[in-house]
Amino acid sequence: MxxxxxxxxxxxxxxxxxxxxxxxxxxxxxxxxxxxxxxxxxxxxxxxxxxxxxxxxxxxxxxxxxxxxxxxxxxxxxxxxxxxxxxVIRSFQISAVFPHLSARDNVRIALQRKLGISYHFWRPIRVLDQLNQQAVALLEQVGLRNFAETPAVEMPYGRKRALEIATTIALEPxxxxxxxxxxxxxxxxxxxxxxxxxxxxxxxxxxxxxxxxxxxxxxxxxxxxxxxxxxxxxxxxxxxxxxxxxxxxxxxxxxxx
CATH class of the missing domain: 3.40.50.300 (P-loop containing nucleotide triphosphate hydrolases)
Incomplete structure (x- = not known):
């Protein structure tokens, strides 16, 4: 509230x-x-x-x-x-994460989108490393730090929804x-x-x-x-x-x- x-x-x-x-x-x-x-x-x-x-x-x-x-x-x-x-960012009724990517990578994609580099996979590795750190920090906020390397498909349903909230927050709505x-x-x-x-x-x-x-x-x-x-x-x-x-x-x- x-x-x-x-x-x-x-x-x-x-x-x-x-x-x-x-x-x-x-x-x-x-x-x-x-x-x-x-x-x-x-x-x-x-x-x-x-x-x-x-x-x-x-x-x-x-x-x-x-x-x-x-x-x-x-x-x-x-x-x-x-x-x-x-x-204005919407979180859907059905969990909308990439199932075969890790929790960290799901959040990182959202961070890349915010920065306008969603599809720039040729970016220097140091740029992605920086985003990885931000992604893990967001995962920690929603209680998912220990799931950072876990593919979304393997996460319990409630954890997937927490991951979706993390990806939504990453877009700074x-x-x-x-x-x-x-x-x-x-x-x-x-x-x-x-x-x-x-x-x-x-x-x-x-x-x-x-x-x-x-x-x-x-x-x-x-x-x-x-x-x-x-x-x-x-x-x-x-x-x-x-x-x-x-x-x-x-x-x-x-x-x-």
Missing amino acids: SEPGQESRCILETRGLTKDFKGFTAVKDVNLKVQAGTIHALIGPNGAGKTTFFNLLTKFLKPSAGSIVYDGTDITRRKPAAIAQQG RLMLLDEPTQGMGAEDVGAVTDLIGRVVKGRTIIMVEHNLNVVSTLADRITVLNRGEILAEGPYDEVSRNPEVMEAYMGARDVE
Whole structure:
């Protein structure tokens, strides 16, 4: 969560964001503001429009109407690569690492991309050595130093997600978008990854889609609840979790906690 008293400003805003699919409206007139330096969670029942909205934010879908403003600039019509260059980096629901490369090499590739030398494999070995040191330092931040030489395919699932977070941080994002970071994990891994996110993203701006409400209650400064493509409620977890409309949407008037 953000530090108490931290000065906050709007870094991302959607205005009337809408997405239609051949007569079906998946996202309808969504107005959202995300404050810099906070963790903002998107939750909602199945079919609420969370994934569609997330794909609109990251430019994998084009909106039918409305606009997206990032740090004062309209990015509605920009390509995913263009917003990535502006510091908007997405971590996917399914672990997106190179399975047969070591953890260190996965992070090093991200560092090379940041420096603009992703495919310059003829660079002097001393340049790569320097990046190796940075890569290992990032692995240490996420508790993976002992896995530096381990191929990603051989790592436990929770460790792979930690590796993905390390590669995301290597790109020095100004805005991180985490798509179901604890999807498919057992309770032990969920706790470890939740602690990791809370530790390494401090001071960064995060938008997170997450189904696990315990994770949301632990990490999120603010929550937006979507239902049938529209904003149903918004606010801190304690307030949102007791909203009768939210309870009804999730499980028929039962508390979401």
